[in-house]
Amino acid sequence: MTRPLVALGASDPFAVLRGLEAALAGGPALLPVAEDAPALPTPAPASVPQRVALVVETSGSTGTGKRVALxxxxxxxxxxxxxxxxxxxxxxxxxxxxxxxxxxxxxxxxxxxxxxxxxxxxxxxxxxxxxxxxxxxxxxxxxxxxxxxxxxxxxxxxxxxxxxxxxxxxxxxxxxxxxxxxxxxxxxxxxxxxxxxxxxxxxxxxxxxxxxxxxxxxxxxxxxxxxxxxxxxxxxxxxxxxxxxxxxxxxxxxxxxxxxxxxxxxxxxxxxxVLGRLDDVVISGGEKVPLGQVERLVRELPGQDTAVVSRRASGEWGEVPVVVTARPLDLEVVRAHVGAALGRAARPAAVVVVAELPMLPTGKPDRRAIQVMAGS
The missing domain is CATH 3.40.50.12780 (ANL, N-terminal domain)
Structure with a gap:
């Protein structure tokens, strides 16, 4: 058994509210979409299995697009x-x-x-x-x-x-x-x-x-x-x-x-x-460096609670962590802070100061755009 899937623009939260209320009561399933966001490569189906009430499209900050059925x-x-x-x-x-x-x-x-x-x-x-x-x-x-x-x-x-x-x-x-x-x-x-x-x-x-x-x-x-x-x-x-x-x-x-x-x-x-994404690791000088843990340490420093740690290719080390931030940060201070907790390989190689960190509509950092800023 199936039921219709209705796509609804999310710019009107109360329209989404009404659509979700109907879906939870057994009406058409709901797919809220952001009108200004790029569409996923494949169009959404016209109907879904009866058990599905809500479909959430997500591309994440680094991954590929998917539709989660709830x-x-x-x-x-x-x-x-x-x-x-x-x-x-x-x-x-x-x-x-x-x-x-x-x-x-x-x-x-x-x-x-x-x-x-x-x-x-x-x-x-x-x-x-x-x-x-x-x-x-x-x-x-x-x-x-x-x-x-x-x-x-x-x-x-x-x-x-x-x-x-x-x-x-x-x-x-x-x-x-x-x-x-x-x-x-x-x-x-x-x-x-x-x-x-x-x-x-x-x-x-x-x-x-x-x-x-x-x-x-x-x-x-x-x-x-x-x-x-x-x-x-x-x-x-x-x-x-x-x-x-x-x-x-x-x-x-x-x-x-x-x-x-x-x-x-x-x-x-x-x-x-939670320590970070399993796949968010660089191999620097033959050592695994978890970027999520480096980022947590950087964000402990004054004024750096929105800083992002990305990666950059290195001819000498393979890859290295790089801090991207909208607030000035002394490289030696951050290297000492991170190195004391995670070791030499985890010390950021550079600090890139930008006017503003690019963000996704969710308020999360746009890590793909930030990785470009980091120089990878």
Whole structure:
């Protein structure tokens, strides 16, 4: 059995909200699309299997395009477990695009709570506009809590604005995800009274399913050969019309269906610590250097919480790490800081200062564009 798949422009979040509400109720499946984004090489099908309620297109910051197929059951299970982890349903301020899973999660949780989200105007994120949206958020007895979801660069902009920072401190939880949250930025938020919850997940897991390092609900996390595997009721059906990629990313182990995240991680005492992408490694002078770990160390330095570490070809070493940042950074300072933790091979070979780091609509760094800036 199948049902129609309806593509809907994401520039109108309330139209996406209505489409998602219908899809969750058994109507046509929804495919939110960004009108200004390049289309994937193959057109979306006119219909999808009956179990599929939502299709999320994602190209990631480095990978190839794919369409993640999610069931109503997965989306609702993720929303229910998230509400339980946060303390109950509430009203949401929507500050993220609704063609990505984090923004769609805000809509799903608003639907299940019976509330209507307050929308920050799409486009360039503005702290003052966020504060205005927070002022408009009204909660009620059935969903009394106040929530929002941001990416780290949005959090930093809010904290730079006194009014917006005060507004953010009035929320019961501020989810921060999409990429690793630098420790100094998180501490800065906590010092401002903001109840930050760092999240980890993917479109394939219906969004964030690990809060502050703890898998919520019935989610399970294991590390197999250094790679993080996740299991639980929130997993996607797979990739639309791509059986090969589905079979590679989703696997059966111990009677459970698992998603292979592609991320290196450690799980100790029930806490998940993600170390970076398994394939985001350079071989420098014969040694493996994980760029994600180098980037985390760079972001610990003052003013560098948005810096990105990329790669550059080297005739002498093969490849070397390079820091790309919008704020000046002394090369010897960063080399000493990184080298003390990860060794000589991990020390960045250069710092490239740019006027502005290119970003994806999700607020994540555009790593392909940044790699060009790094000189690879």
């Amino acid at each position: 069931s109503s059951e997965a989306l609702l299970a993720g929303a229910a477990a998230a509400d339980a982890a946060l303390g109950g349903p509430g009203g949401w301020v929507l500050a993220l695009p609704t063609h990505y899973i984090a923004g769609l999660n805000v809509l799903t949780r608003s639907i299940t709570a019976g509330t209507s989200p307050v929308v920050v105007p799409p486009g360039h994120f503005d702290a003052d506009a966020f504060a205005d949206a927070a002022d408009r958020l009204v909660t009620g007895p059935a969903a009394p809590r106040r929530y929002t979801s941001l990416v780290p660069v949005q959090l930093a902009r809010v904290l730079d604005d006194a009014r917006a920072s005060r507004a953010l401190a009035a929320f019961d939880a501020v989810l921060v995800g999409g990429q690793a949250t630098p420790a100094p930025l998180r501490q800065r938020a906590l010092d401002a009274g903001v109840r930050v919850v760092t999240t980890y997940g993917a479109s394939e897991t219906s969004g964030g399913c690990v809060y502050d390092g703890v898998p919520f609900g019935t989610v399970r996390a294991e590390v197999v050969d250094g790679e993080l595997f996740l299991a639980g009721p929130m997993l996607a059906e797979g990739y639309l019309d791509d059986d090969g990629r589905t079979a590679s990313a989703f696997t059966e182990r111990d009677g459970l269906r698992w998603y292979r995240t592609g991320d290196a991680a450690q799980v100790r005492d029930g806490l998940v610590r």
